[in-house]
């Protein structure tokens with residue numbers, strides 16, 4: 173089950189530097205919201221605030237009507253860097269998420285195996301993370317994040333380190349997996365094509381402290397339609413425009 177996320181006048185600072193300034197956004201349950209923008213604009217900071225991994229200096233962030241004050245099992249975070257337990261096998265990494273969710277021990281094995289099949293790693297179930305490729309490890313991370321049945325999944329450039337082909341197959345896997353296990357998603361990426369492929373809505377942030385540059389709604393279904401191409405061009409123009417503006421601003 174997914175949940176709505178409400179960001180109201182949220183201000184996030186690092187020391188006395190304001191990175192996100194009175195941001196308001198409503199993310200309806202089940203939406204995939206992509207956040208993009210120039211490097212250092214505050215995408216990760218915002219994601220970490222939604223996850224409850226850092227404080228919200230002013231304003232509020234609520235998930236399912238409950239104010240975020242810390243981390244919670246209803247919000248999973250998936251990072252670009254490998255956050256798997258290196259000493260646990262694929263099976264035990266995923267089983268841990270199920271255990272934390274309270275799935276009884278007797279049911280855990282079968283459910284873990286279902287997830288392993290879903291991500292296509294049956295033959296690697298008893299391997300350690302270091303014995304897998306980067307793409308395989310990311311598949312395990314995705315399964316581990318979603319196996320906890322979170323109502324929201326917060327993804328920080330999860331496919332950023334993968335080669336183009338692996339990245340495409342991970343994007344398709346994410347779409348399929350979310351279809352079977354719906355969740356509200358906030359997905360950070362620098363890649364405009366990825367943003368348009370995955371996002372129902374794309375928020376383009378301006379440089380740090382400058383707010384939202386543009387919001388682009390992406391028409392569905394997820395096919396390469398004229399409308400989707402127009403949305404991609406609009407998002408790309410907003411991004412490229414931002415860099416040009418930044419270059420003109422004296423340091």
Ligand SMILES: Nc1ncnc2c1ncn2[C@@H]1O[C@H](COP(=O)(O)OP(=O)(O)OP(=O)(O)O)[C@@H](O)[C@H]1O
Pocket residue numbers: 186187191209210211212213214215216217218380
């Ligand atoms: N722990 C920290 N302490 C101090 N400043 C920080 C810290 N983390 C981030 N910042 C600063 O806050 C700003 C936003 O950082 P953040 O990582 O949120 O940006 P980002 O948009 O995710 O960047 P990128 O696309 O490069 O990953 C940056 O200027 C960064 O230097």
